[in-house]
Amino acid sequence: MSRVVDILREELREFAGYSSARKEASGGTVWLNANESPWSAAGDTQGLNRYPEPQPAALVARLSALYGVNSAQLLVSRGSDEAIDLLTRAACRAGRDSVLISAPTFGMYSVCAKVQDATVVNIPLLAEHGFALDVDAVAAAITAADNDQRIKLVYICSPNNPTGAAVALADTERLARAAHGRALVVVDEAYAEFSDAASATSLLTTCPNLLVLRTLSKAYAMAGARIGCVIGDPTVIAVLRSIMAPYPLPTPCVVAALAALSDSATALVRSRIALQRCERARLVRALSELPQVLKVFASDANFVLVKWVDAAATYQRALAAGVVLRVPSPQPGLQNCLRISIGTPEENQRLLAVLAGQSRADGQVNAEAHA
Ligand SMILES: *Cc1c(COP(=O)(O)O)cnc(C)c1O
Numbered sequence: 454m455s456r457v458v459d460i461l462r463e464e465l466r467e468f469a470g471y472s473s474a475r476k477e478a479s480g481g482t483v484w485l486n487a488n489e490s491p492w493s494a495a496g497d498t499q500g501l502n503r504y505p506e507p508q509p510a511a512l513v514a515r516l517s518a519l520y521g522v523n524s525a526q527l528l529v530s531r532g533s534d535e536a537i538d539l540l541t542r543a544a545c546r547a548g549r550d551s552v553l554i555s556a557p558t559f560g561m562y563s564v565c566a567k568v569q570d571a572t573v574v575n576i577p578l579l580a581e582h583g584f585a586l587d588v589d590a591v592a593a594a595i596t597a598a599d600n601d602q603r604i605k606l607v608y609i610c611s612p613n614n615p616t617g618a619a620v621a622l623a624d625t626e627r628l629a630r631a632a633h634g635r636a637l638v639v640v641d642e643a644y645a646e647f648s649d650a651a652s653a654t655s656l657l658t659t660c661p662n663l664l665v666l667r668t669l670s671k672a673y674a675m676a677g678a679r680i681g682c683v684i685g686d687p688t689v690i691a692v693l694r695s696i697m698a699p700y701p702l703p704t705p706c707v708v709a710a711l712a713a714l715s716d717s718a719t720a721l722v723r724s725r726i727a728l729q730r731c732e733r734a735r736l737v738r739a740l741s742e743l744p745q746v747l748k749v750f751a752s753d754a755n756f757v758l759v760k761w762v763d764a765a766a767t768y769q770r771a772l773a774a775g776v777v778l779r780v781p782s783p784q785p786g787l788q789n790c791l792r793i794s795i796g797t798p799e800e801n802q803r804l805l806a807v808l809a810g811q812s813r814a815d816g817q818v819n820a821e822a823h824a
Pocket of ligand 1: 531532533534535559610613614641643667668669670676679680681
């Protein structure tokens with residue numbers, strides 16, 4: 454029976470990492486073990502003279518409850534960005550192993566692979582099918598890879614950034630089974646709160662080589678606090694923790710995250726998610742009616758991808774009115790596309806007003822040209 458941890462780099466499997474003073478300490482009231490200042494800085498009320506807990510127990514417990522997993526399955530990281538970096542370094546032998554992505558997708562998978570000198574195998578999304586995942590081709594690539602150029606990580610971004618669609622749980626399960634004993638399947642659920650699709654955490658008991666990334670950066674409005682997590686097999690989680698920086702999570706960020714996860718705060722988050730989903734539907738309808746829009750892609754996230762007659766002109770027009778849209782990094786299938794985050798109702802209205810003005814101006818130009 455193969456162990457999931459055996460997919461990771463051999464030399465890291467038993468690696469204990471840095472033994473920090475904070476890790477070694479237990480009990481005691483006089484702290485003379487970490488060369489900290491015994492005094493708080495002027496104005497500090499959070500005990501910032503002390504190093505933080507490497508994995509703050511209260512936050513781990515709160516996130517584990519939120520995602521319905523146990524605490525040994527969860528590692529808190531500096532955003533899911535750090536989790537992606539840790540996974541890449543733990544799994545990929547530099548110059549030998551690969552990661553599999555389905556572009557267009559989130560850029561950090563490739564960035565972290567490049568830093569680790571891992572190859573990026575791209576099985577493109579099916580542009581002609583609304584950017585659906587090519588499940589057959591991904592499964593074939595996983596099983597075809599030979600032992601010396603092995604695919605170690607398979608990224609499934611669901612809902613996908615920047616295209617917006619979620620991946621069906623049955624497809625994720627099929628890929629995890631195909632990758633059994635070979636690769637870790639990493640499901641990035643940064644936008645899961647905006648989707649009706651069930652979380653892949655429900656597959657963890659049947660698919661031990663599956664990992665799920667979650668973050669407080671999007672629905673929980675905490676992008677500035679850099680709190681994310683990776684959920685999965687406890688032995689893999691233990692290795693990731695061992696290669697992480699000793700004190701990754703600043704105390705003020707942990708305090709802010711716990712506040713953002715209080716009962717009253719999460720109730721507010723739920724109502725804002727509901728509002729953003731309504732706004733998403735409204736924006737999709739309104740954008741679809743604009744003459745300069747070629748296609749609005751169905752989205753399960755807090756953004757929509759839109760294909761324009763002339764994306765550069767629309768981008769400039771919006772910018773001139775103070776509205777900043779996102780030009781996705783150049784990837785096949787995204788020509789003339791812009792990604793639009795769902796803002797407040799007022800912000801969305803402002804964007805629609807600007808775009809309606811643009812189409813009127815274009816109409817004017819056309820009318821003059823035809824005169
Ligand atoms: C925004 C985003 C992240 C990064 O989240 P952080 O937790 O802020 O690092 C991860 N994955 C995807 C797909 C994202 O769009």
